[in-house]
Amino acid sequence: MILLENENIRVTFAAKGAELRSITSKINGLDYLWSGDATYWAKFSPVLFPVIGALKDETYIVDGKEYHLSRHGFARDHDFEVEQISDSELLFTLSSTEDTLKVYPFEFKLDLRYIISGSSVSCTYEVTNPAEKELLFSIGGHPAFAAPLTADASYEDCYLEFAVDESLTYFKISDNLISDQTDTLHLDKAKLFLKHPLFYDDALVFKHMESRAITLRNTKNEYGLHFRFNDFPFFGIWAAKDADFVCLEPWCGIADGVHHNQQLSDKEGIVSLPPGEDWKRIWEVEVF
Template identity: 60%
Template sequence: MEFSIENEHIRASFVSKGAELQHITGVDSGTEYLWKGDPNYWGKFSPVLFPIIGALKENIYHYEDRTYTLPRHGFARDMEFDVERISDHEILFTLRNTEETLKVYPFKFILKLRYKLTAATLSCTYEVSNPDLKEMLFSIGGHPAFAAPLNKQGSYTDYFLAFNADEVITYHHITENLISDETTTLVLDDKMLYLTHETFYSDALVIKNLKSNSVSLMNKKNYNGINFKFENFPYFGIWAAKDADFICLEPWCGIADSLDHNQQLKDKEGIITLAPSGEWQRTWKVTCF
């Protein structure tokens, strides 16, 4: 099912599968800020990555002397969430562990995605609760894809990312879906990274040391764009499918396995440990203009 929330500035729509954001649309302008989800390039819009981010080495991990298998980015994006609450300006989705999830991920959990509209801003809050009597290990992150160009005005190369704090960015290369120690440093043009399709031909730019907590997607043709704000996400990914007209801005609490990882979940880089009965949350926001 599709659900919508709306105020005088923007309208946002979602589906219960993956609690996935599908559209962000300007009420007056009709501008669609989110990628159109063309399956010829990439058929998703804004999946949630849980309980892992990226790929596991050999698609497996070890925990308490047992071996488990999880697909890249985990299972939440392909599961049906319950709509716990909906109002004009807010919607709350909930996912709980099942017998099937416990076979591949031996932790009880409650995962909530809370979307809220405030003026021209949509916020997405991840709320994770541990209802068990043992510690819970997890990673979580966002993968929203924004349209470039907007309204078919201009071309992909008219668009750029403006960082609020970084003058250079250093990203890790991806080898067979895993994080390598090889890095490339890009010197930004007055804190701006101009988009080219070729930039992403070798996969995402995975950044471990980003200083910025805000990135704006803007263009040289008009004043339309978005500001994307994120706090306390230690990793950040930037990605687009080959020759597709979108850019993913991905705040992560967690990261794919490294090439030399020992495959022990407790030793996984960026893994979060949540105490019994503990609660955890992070929020990203997108403001449209």
């Protein structure tokens, strides 16, 4: 484990996938991330790159050639180079190789920059295009937060509080792809109480969420977290079946739709980065 800590929090990471592994408050002793129990889901906070969700038939087309990637891409399964910038900052780097070019025909440099401050940890995705052609990619977060945090609360005592939205329309998933069917969640004073059946049909996928901050709280005690994100056009909320966590997932990109033509350049939400340019997005979690 790789460690950052200050007087308020202790945060650990793994080089594999540049994955955030724990966020422990020194004030109350609570770890706010999911435990990684393999009975339900063995990951903690994977980075989704260069695709988010599933591709139709795990296949996409670039310049007339078919390529194959599994769900959420390959970055989460690769070891990143690690550099400690300061006592409060870590930089994880993954670059294209001969092996990645076989399944993803683009040169890239992907940096994940983690910074702690007070009781907060931020994650910055930085993508650089070193090539002489455009770089097409999607990227997003998948952090899983413990729900509940303490033994005196249950999953159903936990709720998400949205900064702006009064209702949320989500797109249903069909065979891992985004369907045309939608449903609407009507919030109770901006609150969505967690229930395991919410996620029995996979993630809730939002294309038009207005909130750029979500708070995870519960009715039994004062512990929780604020999750903030900007400039992510898509958002997912998910949990494994009957598991006591909730994933808050800001995305630049989305799974293939059921009618997608498999051309990567036509993929909904795909980011096109010109030669020699950089791109970045940030999400942040503050625990209390």
